[in-house]
Amino acid sequence: MKMQENDKKKQLITGLVNILIGGSLIISSLYLRGTNLEDFIAGVMMGVGCGDLLVGAYVTARTFRK
Numbered sequence: 001m002k003m004q005e006n007d008k009k010k011q012l013i014t015g016l017v018n019i020l021i022g023g024s025l026i027i028s029s030l031y032l033r034g035t036n037l038e039d040f041i042a043g044v045m046m047g048v049g050c051g052d053l054l055v056g057a058y059v060t061a062r063t064f065r066k
Contacts, residue, residue: 011063018056025049
């Protein structure tokens with residue numbers, strides 16, 4: 001029983017960290033504009049941030065569902 005509680009806490013922390021990292025990538029990509037290279041990097045950061053945010057939301061929701 002103790003092991004399941006630790007696993008749930010780990011999954012919850014992992015999900016929340018993913019949400020924070022995804023949000024920070026999205027916000028930082030909004031401020032990185034200018035040249036073509038910066039626009040490309042900002043687009044990649046936006047895509048990775050959105051994906052990370054979705055993964056974090058899924059992991060967090062799955063933790064609460066069980």
